[in-house]
Amino acid sequence: MLRRKNYWLLFAILLLSLTSLSPSMDLNRLDGPPPLNKYQSQVQDYSSRQKGEPVHLRISVSLSDNELRELKKISGNYTLFSGVTIELNNLGEAAGEDALMKELTVGDRSDIVMTDAHHIRGLAQQGYLLPVDVYESSAGGTPLAPLLPLLQWNGYAWGVPLDIDPYVFVYSPQRMKELEAEALPRSLDQWNRLLEQIRKEPKKYVLAMDANNAYGLSAFMESAGSALFPASRKALDWIVQNRGSLFLTDGLDGGIWNMLREGNIAAAIVRLSEWEKNGGGALTAELPWMGDGVGERTLYSRSFALSAQSRSPEAAADWLTYVTSEKAQHDWLENTGRLPGAEEPYRSGLPGGGSLPFNTVSLLADGDTLEGEPEAEWNEITSAAGLLLAGKVDSAGYIAAILSSTGAEEDKP
Numbered sequence: 001m002l003r004r005k006n007y008w009l010l011f012a013i014l015l016l017s018l019t020s021l022s023p024s025m026d027l028n029r030l031d032g033p034p035p036l037n038k039y040q041s042q043v044q045d046y047s048s049r050q051k052g053e054p055v056h057l058r059i060s061v062s063l064s065d066n067e068l069r070e071l072k073k074i075s076g077n078y079t080l081f082s083g084v085t086i087e088l089n090n091l092g093e094a095a096g097e098d099a100l101m102k103e104l105t106v107g108d109r110s111d112i113v114m115t116d117a118h119h120i121r122g123l124a125q126q127g128y129l130l131p132v133d134v135y136e137s138s139a140g141g142t143p144l145a146p147l148l149p150l151l152q153w154n155g156y157a158w159g160v161p162l163d164i165d166p167y168v169f170v171y172s173p174q175r176m177k178e179l180e181a182e183a184l185p186r187s188l189d190q191w192n193r194l195l196e197q198i199r200k201e202p203k204k205y206v207l208a209m210d211a212n213n214a215y216g217l218s219a220f221m222e223s224a225g226s227a228l229f230p231a232s233r234k235a236l237d238w239i240v241q242n243r244g245s246l247f248l249t250d251g252l253d254g255g256i257w258n259m260l261r262e263g264n265i266a267a268a269i270v271r272l273s274e275w276e277k278n279g280g281g282a283l284t285a286e287l288p289w290m291g292d293g294v295g296e297r298t299l300y301s302r303s304f305a306l307s308a309q310s311r312s313p314e315a316a317a318d319w320l321t322y323v324t325s326e327k328a329q330h331d332w333l334e335n336t337g338r339l340p341g342a343e344e345p346y347r348s349g350l351p352g353g354g355s356l357p358f359n360t361v362s363l364l365a366d367g368d369t370l371e372g373e374p375e376a377e378w379n380e381i382t383s384a385a386g387l388l389l390a391g392k393v394d395s396a397g398y399i400a401a402i403l404s405s406t407g408a409e410e411d412k413p
Contacts, residue, residue, distance in 0.1 A: 055083070055085070055315045056084070056085045056086075056087065056312075057084060057085070057086050057087065057112065057312060057315060057316055057319060058087045058089060058108060058109065058110045058111055059075075059086060059087065059088050059089065059110060059111060059112040059114075059304075059319075060089045060100075060103045060110040060112070061088055061089070061090055061091065061114045062092060062093055062094075062095040062114055062302070064093045066335075067336050067338070068088065068090050070331070070332060070336055071088060071323075073331075073335075074322075074323055074331060074332070075088065075319070075323075078319060078322045078323075082315075082319075082322075084312075084315050084318075084319065086319070089103075089108075089110065091103070097119070097379070100113060100119075103307075104123070104128045105128075109307075109309040109310075110309065110310075111306070111307055111309075111310040111311065111312060111313070111315075111316040112304050112305065112307060112310070112316050112319070112320065113304070113305055113307055114162070114302055114303070114304055114305075115303060115305060116300065116301070116302070116303070116378070117147055117150040117151060117159055117161060117300075117301040117302075117303040118297075118378035119378055119379070120150060120303060120305055121150060121151075121152075121153045121158065121377075122377040123158075124153050124154075124156075124158040124305075125153065128307070129158050129159075129305045129306060129307065129308055130158075130306045130307070130308050130313055131156035131157060131306075132156075132157050132159065132160055132306050132317055132320060133156055134156065135306065135313040135314050135316070135317035136317045136318075136320075136321060137314065137317070137318055137321075138318075138321055139321070140160065140320060140322070140324040140325065140342070141324035141325060141326065141329060141341075141342025141344050142342055142343040142344065143159075143160070143161050143341060143342060143343070144161065144164065144341060144342065144343055144346075144364070145363065145364055146294050146296045146299050146363060147161050147164070147296065147299070147301055147303075147341065149296055150296060150301070150303075151303065158305060158306075159304065159305045160303060160304045160305075160323075160324055160341075161301045161302070161303040161304075161324075161342065162301075162302045162303060162323065162332070162338075162341050163301065163332060163333075163336075163338035163340060163341050164299055164301045164338075164339045164340070164341050164363075165271045165272055165273050165300045165301070165338065165339070166272050166294050166298060166300070166358070167215045167216065167218070167269055167270065167271055167272070167288070167298040167300065168219075168269070168270065168271075168272050168285040168286060168288070168357060168358075169184055169223070169267050169269055169286050169287075169288060170267065170268050170269075170275050170279055170283050170284070171184060171260065171267040171268070171284060171286075172260060172261065172263070172283055172284070173282070173284055174282060175260075175263045175266065176194075176266070178263070179194055179197040180193075180197055181193065181194050181197070181266075184223070184267060184286055185223060186223055186225075187223075187225060188225075188235060188238055191206070191223075191224065191238065192238075194206055194266055195245060198245065198266055199245065203264070204265075204266070205245055205246060205247040205259075205265045205266070206242070206246070206265075206266050206267070207220065207245070207265070207266065207267050207268070207269070208246070208248070208249060208256050208259070208260075208265045208267070208269065209246065209247075209249070209268070209269040209389075210248075210249050210250070210251040210269070210270075211248040211249065211250070211386060211389045211390065212250055212386070213251070213382050213385070214228060214297070214381045214382045214384075214385040215298055215300060217239070217385045217388070217389065218288075218295070218297040218385075219288040219298045220235075220269065221235050222288035222289045222295055222298060223288045223289060224238065227297070228297045228381060229376055231398070231399065233395050233396075233399075236388065236394075236395030236399070237394075239388060239389070240388070240391075240394050240395055243389070243391055246389070247259070247265055254278065256268050256270075257278045257283075260283060261281070261282065269288075271300060272285065272339075272356075272357070275357075284357070285357040286357055287358050294358060301341055302341075303341065304320055304323070306320070324341070324342045326342070326344040326345055326348065329341075329342050329344065329345045330345055330351075333345065333350070333351065334351070343363075343364055346360050346361075346363060346364060347364070376402045376403075380401070380402055381402060383401065384397075384398045384401040384402050385398070387401065
């Protein structure tokens with residue numbers, strides 16, 4: 001009986017010792033990546049690279065032929081000093097979200113994917129991405145301030161911008177004078193006056209925009225003094241009531257340039273790069289609002305993200321650091337004409353910056369954030385915008401479609 005008591009005493013001492021040690025094992029104090037969700041954990045366990053295996057990165061992009069050649073050149077320089085081989089898989093310049101999701105799920109396990117910066121937060125929340133800043137061995141270029149709200153979530157950075165392409169209004173100042181407008185409309189009242197003049201002529205349109213994304217609608221809303229979300233009912237109602245005077249495109253309609261020059265369209269909302277390629281002459285470009293700033297919801301940015309399937313996240317993050325270096329960003333601008341997505345080239349003096357229709361200093365200011373407002377995914381906003389422009393919902397339907405994705409309720413006056 002005495003021996004049995006001794007055994008129980010020893011067991012109690014051992015249990016007490018283990019209990020006293022356990023508080024020091026606080027996982028929340030450990031340095032390293034944030035906790036991974038179930039999807040990220042499963043993918044990392046499946047695709048981790050064997051120790052000593054040569055590093056090879058597979059990067060999925062959506063580029064033109066000229067842009068692909070330039071990125072291959074930049075990646076080739078990176079390979080020379082790093083020894084990391086790069087495979088660029090070009091999905092095509094017009095690749096959509098379906099192609100991206102295939103790469104992130106059932107594709108050939110890309111280490112890095114390219115996407116619109118507006119998609120990055122949603123992809124991170126769903127577990128398809130890894131936080132870039134956790135795996136960086138050195139800091140790359142600093143993303144432009146208006147992009148930061150799109151790239152950050154949960155205290156981490158999930159994307160790295162390659163370039164930017166702001167949406168701008170394009171119009172003929174001479175045509176505006178003919179329509180008795182002193183300048184591009186900057187309020188609903190001014191849009192109404194321009195509309196009244198354009199309706200005096202048959203088969204003319206007051207405004208052209210792409211119906212396949214929310215950027216055009218966002219630019220109009222800014223010019224009317226409203227955000228895209230939360231949105232002004234009056235501005236949305238203007239779209240609903242005057243849909244017949246809008247010329248909606250699929251983003252690929254090059255015919256709008258002749259229509260602008262011939263006065264058949266009073267103004268169009270297009271990417272800056274499209275104006276630089278097709279505009280010129282008597283056509284002027286302006287930002288959606290009177291200030292010099294660039295709003296995040298009219299700023300298209302092709303950005304890179306680190307896939308949760310990456311076999312070599314540290315090497316992938318190192319490549320991202322290289323392509324956002326000041327030299328690489330200058331080379332990208334010089335050989336593709338696309339504006340850099342990092343701050344450094346603007347601070348050192350952007351070649352040709354004086355010819356842009358906005359002050360580049362605005363890109364270095366604090367980005368607009370929507371703290372306190374319910375966040376809606378860009379996909380939901382784009383879907384609601386498409387329904388509104390197609391006449392399938394009214395202003396109430398647009399607001400309800402977005403709010404339903406956030407779980408919030410509309411403020412009642």
